[in-house]
Amino acid sequence: MAEPARLSLPVAPSSKEGLLEQLRSLVRGEVRAGEHDRRLYATDASIYHVEPLAVVVPEDVEDAVAALRLCAQWGAPVLARGGGTSLAGQCVNRAVVVDMSRSCCGVGEVDAKALRAQVEPGVVLDELNAALAQVGLCFAPDVATASHATIGGMIGNNSAGARSILYGHTCDHVEAIDAAVFTQDGGVERVRFTRLGEMDHPLGCAIGERIIELVERNAQRIRQRFPRTPRKVSGYSLDRLLDQLESDGKDAVNLATLLCGSEGTLAVTLGATLTLTRLPAARLLSVAVFGSLEEALMAVAPARRTGPSAVELLDETALSLARASAAHRDDAQALPTLASGAPAQAALLVEHSADSAATALAQAAQLREALAPARVVAVDDADAARLWALRKAVEPLLHAIPGRRKPVTFVEDASAPPERLVEFVRAFRRIVESRGLRAAYFAHASVGVLHIRPMLDLRDERDRDLLRDIAVDVA
Ligand SMILES: Cc1cc2nc3c(=O)[nH]c(=O)nc-3n(C[C@H](O)[C@H](O)[C@H](O)COP(=O)(O)OP(=O)(O)OC[C@H]3O[C@@H](n4cnc5c(N)ncnc54)[C@H](O)[C@@H]3O)c2cc1C
Structure with a gap:
């Protein structure tokens, strides 16, 4: 050998x-x-x-x-x-x-009182949450790919889902990570990364001290250069470590936060201690429909002021594909028409989560007032399930667009301050439409994050050049 x-x-x-x-x-x-x-x-x-x-x-x-x-x-x-x-x-x-997805997917101890669970990295989010729902709990970050996404992958990407306006990112729900770290001499050490004051592994502590020294030394630059958008997962989360350092001191800095979003570049997650969230007593979904994408985008800021747990955007491309799809035609029936009776050109799914049904209803009433004269309808649980299914199906639906040009994922999770979404989408549309192309716009309007899919034919060299041009212009 x-x-x-x-x-x-x-x-x-x-x-x-x-x-x-x-x-x-x-x-x-x-x-x-x-x-x-x-x-x-x-x-x-x-x-x-x-x-x-x-x-x-x-x-x-x-x-x-x-x-x-x-x-x-x-x-x-x-x-x-x-x-x-x-x-x-x-x-x-x-x-x-x-x-890690096939066999490293065990769920260890669930401490419902302490709101804590120990899991292996390959456990799939939907499966974990199905088990936790039995005790009224969940792991809160809710990615659209929950049926396949694993906790290890969510940690890797610092994932955040439709309800991130309420629940934040994965890093906000991870207490500790048991990881394999590669050492310079060709070895592997198993280290539990958590708050520095609770770590005892010499290598882990040494790494923690070095990271804190780096963060302290670069504090000013971190404050100047890290974006202030609510959703940010690019690069290592040095800004979050600086927040922890400044608010609670060195011992409270949680090294697990640094691993979240590191895309597997720092260590391999072997297990994680997760912080669980109580399922809300009530969730109420309202649908607001609009005659144009811009009208929908302008409604995001007033919708945010009603304290929603989600504000998700669906544009005309997504809506018309859903109406034409055999699998989602029924779901699309749950969408109201415009007051004129015409089909909506854009929609916002606005969810309120509350301690009681009465509070959620009051928030939905506030929403109707805030978005007037747009048509806003609060739907029952069955229609809410259909609309969430439709929302999660947008990405696959887009691939059903006829013709050679298909939605291409290359300017992904573009993020802007939510109050500047209209401006952002206008600029983006100019970049795309000035080249004779179109794009689909959907997803997490609540936090100013859109999935934007320009339509291109990657078999065509000219379109490949356009892809590069658009990426450069957007950046
Ligand atoms: C239609 C669609 C919608 C999406 N919506 C969202 C969304 O709303 N929010 C969002 O955040 N993302 C979204 N995503 C992206 C992705 O689905 C999520 O980020 C998801 O959580 C990734 O999980 P995964 O198990 O597939 O990870 P993978 O894709 O397998 O891995 C993700 C990263 O984590 C690393 N990794 C995986 N396991 C480990 C481990 N054990 N140790 C160390 N590193 C590891 C990988 O190397 C990789 O860098 C979406 C994707 C699609 C296709």
């Missing part, structure tokens, strides 16, 4: 074979390196395509650690993967991909 010989990039086929041979003899789960698997794992939900060196599907967390240790000895790059639903290529790379 080949001795570990540290790999240099690009990896020579002979070295790769040596690593594969050792992985196969060590790992109890699967080690896959055939063309089919490499292609399968070369993609996520983005436009990127990078074939991994190999794929390890560990049998359990200990098996994953064994694979990581061997990769570390070989100096092989490693990328952990959950549901693979990332939109910007986060879980593809020329690396040994370790797929």
